[in-house]
Amino acid sequence: MTESISLNLNKIKSSLPKNVTLVAVSKTKPIADIQVAYDAGHRVFGENKVQELQEKAPNLPNDIEWHMIGHMQSNKVKYIAPYISLIHGVESLKLIKEINKQAMKNNRVISVLLQFYIAQETTKFGLHYEEAIEILESEDFKSLENIKISGVMGMASFVSNNEQLKQEFASLKTIFNRLKTTYFNHSSDFNIISMGMSGDYPIAVQEGSNMVRIGSSIFGARN
Numbered sequence: 746m747t748e749s750i751s752l753n754l755n756k757i758k759s760s761l762p763k764n765v766t767l768v769a770v771s772k773t774k775p776i777a778d779i780q781v782a783y784d785a786g787h788r789v790f791g792e793n794k795v796q797e798l799q800e801k802a803p804n805l806p807n808d809i810e811w812h813m814i815g816h817m818q819s820n821k822v823k824y825i826a827p828y829i830s831l832i833h834g835v836e837s838l839k840l841i842k843e844i845n846k847q848a849m850k851n852n853r854v855i856s857v858l859l860q861f862y863i864a865q866e867t868t869k870f871g872l873h874y875e876e877a878i879e880i881l882e883s884e885d886f887k888s889l890e891n892i893k894i895s896g897v898m899g900m901a902s903f904v905s906n907n908e909q910l911k912q913e914f915a916s917l918k919t920i921f922n923r924l925k926t927t928y929f930n931h932s933s934d935f936n937i938i939s940m941g942m943s944g945d946y947p948i949a950v951q952e953g954s955n956m957v958r959i960g961s962s963i964f965g966a967r968n
C-alpha cells in the first residue's frame with residue numbers, strides 16, 4: 746500500500762509537464778499515507794474539510810504547503826488562516842472579505858482562486874463570469890489588502906465524454922484569459938488555472954491547466 750503511494754505519485758509527476766503543479770488530495774486518508782508521499786518528496790497537499798485539515802496539519806512536517814480545495818464556510822476561515830497556502834473554492838464576496846479579515850489578523854496575504862461553474866451538471870459550485878465581474882468591480886473588493894486572487898478553479902462534469910470535458914475545461918481557460926486581460930494584466934500573481942482530477946486531468950492539462958488536484962490515483966479509492 747505505502748509502496749504504491751510513492752509509485753503512483755512518481756508516475757503521475759513524470760507524466761505532467763514541468764509547469765503543472767500537482768496537489769495531492771489527501772482527504773479521508775490517514776496521516777501515515779500523507780507522510781509516505783512527503784517522504785517521497787511531495788510537499789503540496791489538498792484537503793476539503795477544515796476540521797480534517799486541522800487534525801492533520803499539526804501532526805505533519807511544517808514545510809507542507811496546504812491547499813483548501815473544498816467548499817468553505819466563512820465562519821471556519823479563522824482556523825486555517827494562520828497557515829493555509831491557497832484556498833481554491835472561493836465564490837462569494839462574503840467569503841473573500843472574511844479571508845481578508847483573518848489574513849490581516851495573522852499579518853498575512855492569503856492567496857485564493859475564484860471557483861467557476863463550468864459543468865453542465867447542476868450539482869457543482871461556482872461563480873458565473875458576470876458574478877465574478879461584480880465582485881472584482883465592487884468598492885468593497887478593491888479596498889482589500891490581505892487577499893490575493895491568484896487565478897481560477899473549476900470542476901468538470903463527472904462524465905466520461907471526453908468532448909464534453911474538453912469543452913468545460915476550455916471554458917475555464919477562456920474565463921482565465923478574459924479576467925487576465927481585463928483585471929490582472931499587470932499582476933504576475935494571477936497565473937493559476939486549477940482544473941483536473943484523477944479521472945480527467947490529462948484532458949485538463951491539454952486544455953491549459955497548470956494545477957491538478959489528484960486524490961484517488963495517488964492514495965487509492967476513498968470509502
Ligand SMILES: *Cc1c(COP(=O)(O)O)cnc(C)c1O
Binds near residue numbers: 961
Ligand atoms: C476530492 C477532490 C479532488 C480529487 O478527486 P480524485 O478524483 O480523487 O482525484 C479534486 N478536487 C476537489 C475539489 C475534490 O473535492
